[in-house]
Amino acid sequence: MEVIKDKKTIIISALLLLLAVLFFTKVSSAHQIQELNQNTIAALDEKKEKVMLLAATSTAASTAITLIPGDVGMPLAENLADVSDYLLVVIGAIWLQKYLIAIAGMVSFKFFLPVACFGLIAYLFTRRQFFLQLTFKLALFGLLLFGIVPTSVAISNHIETTFQASIQQTIEQTQKENEKIDKELEKGKDSDWFSGIVDTFKGQTTKVINNMENSLSNMIDxxxxxxxxxxxxPVLVLMSFIWIINLIFGLSLNTDIRQFSFIGQKIRKRRKVSSES
Structure with a gap:
């Protein structure tokens, strides 16, 4: 019976060792991590295209408004230009999430999960609970680290689905207003330059500005x-995962503190006995 038990331990240990090698050599490669996060990366790329389209639309709207005779549209043009600046921050955050996917996957599959496999092997041969607890904590930490970005992207996509139609409508409406301004300017160029421009926008400037203000409000949303x-x-998801990790690793920390306090009590008792003697 003991021989059969030892054989099972050796076989399971060999499988765990093979799994650790696969994690370290195959799964942790950049190509494999991209395959595992294919849907997440595709969602980030789609979001990046929407943000870039919205930024290009706001920039074009700002440029078009500056072509209106007079300074009536300058404040609105400046506000539209500011929208593009905020969207650049969003694009930077999207690129950061894409990099974090690769980094988190590499750290998880090259370090935490292989070490967790070795910890489980050590538990099979020693039957010490320390190795089993270490395996559980490292494996859970690696999986949480690997799942931070996909989890945040999944939550973000769920929220964006509600506002997707509104965002697309804002882009299309702003593009129509830009085209309308360009067409009116072209009409003005066919006649006398100055008088043509004035006649073209007479009675239309207020309407264009109002429409652009509505577009600006929708863009801000x-x-x-x-x-x-x-x-x-992503920051809230990261904080939630850090809280979970603190709960996991805080258990061992509290245990260590109790052990140290117990040792301290022993030392104080010995000092008291030695001083009395």
Missing amino acids: AVAVFIVTTCVI
Whole structure:
């Protein structure tokens, strides 16, 4: 019976060793990590395209408004230009998440999960609970680290789905207003330059400005959604995972503190006995 038990231990240990080698050599490669996070990366790329389109639209709208005769549209043009600046921050956050996917996957599969396999092997041969607890903590830490970005992206996509139609409508409406301004300018160029421009925009400037103000308001809402889903939610997910990790590793920390306090009591008792003697 003992021989059969030893054989099972050796076989399971060999499988765990093979799994650790696969984690370290195959799964941790950049190509494999991208394959595992294919849906997450595709969602980030799609979001990046939307943000870049919105940034290009706001920049074009700002440029178009500056072409209107007079300074009536300058404050609005400046506000539209500011929208592009905020969207650059969102694009930077998207790129950061894409890099974190590769880094977190590499650290998890090259360090935490292989070490967890070795810890389980050590437990099979020694039957010490320390190795079993260490295996559980390292494996859970590696999986949590690997799942931070996919979890935040999944939550962000769920929120963005509610505002997707509104964001697309804002982009299309702003593009139509930009085209309308360009067409009116072209009409003005066909006649006398100055008088043509004045006649073209007479009675239309107020309407264009009002439409652009509505577009700006909708753009601000869209930017707020992107900032929340791209910057705020990943931070909240990270803080939640750190809290979970503190709960996991804090157990051993509390145990160590109790052990140290117990040792301290022993030392104080010995000093008291020696001083009395």
